[in-house]
Amino acid sequence: MAVQYYEGIGRRKESTARVRVMGGSGKFMVNDKEASAFFSRLGDLNEILQAFKACGQDAGKYDVAVHVTGGGVTGQTDAVKLGLARALIKINADWSSSLRKIGLLTRDARIKERKKPGLKKARKAPTYTKR
Numbered sequence: 001m002a003v004q005y006y007e008g009i010g011r012r013k014e015s016t017a018r019v020r021v022m023g024g025s026g027k028f029m030v031n032d033k034e035a036s037a038f039f040s041r042l043g044d045l046n047e048i049l050q051a052f053k054a055c056g057q058d059a060g061k062y063d064v065a066v067h068v069t070g071g072g073v074t075g076q077t078d079a080v081k082l083g084l085a086r087a088l089i090k091i092n093a094d095w096s097s098s099l100r101k102i103g104l105l106t107r108d109a110r111i112k113e114r115k116k117p118g119l120k121k122a123r124k125a126p127t128y129t130k131r
Helices: 042-048 050-055 073-091 092-103
Strands: 005-011 013-021 027-032 064-070
Touching: 005 073, 013 042, 013 050, 042 050, 042 073, 050 073, 050 092, 073 092
Parallel strands: 027 064
Antiparallel strands: 005 013, 013 064
8 A cells, every 4th residue: 555645846056855745753764864864964954844843743743755866965955945845735735824934935046157168167267467
């Protein structure tokens, strides 16, 4: 028998996260690792779990399985945060206003700026020499 789950996809910079939320005992797995081991930076896991607090739900009532690829630590954290918020909306659409109020449903559109010809990076110019 298949388990009923709700899926949300989050993106940030070069990262993409597929988040699945299902009823359970509070397990939070990211790429087959415990979430606290995957997000070892101080405060990252608390930032992700903000979505449950905004909805007034206990994170221990849900199992969360995440598959995240690409990017760095910050991008992956924000991608999981957005994916979790989108999955919670599929559980109960009434939570949308409380999640939007604290900014969890807005995708951060900032990406890396492209390199321009004649420059070393996007904006860094070669050193000017007079002679």
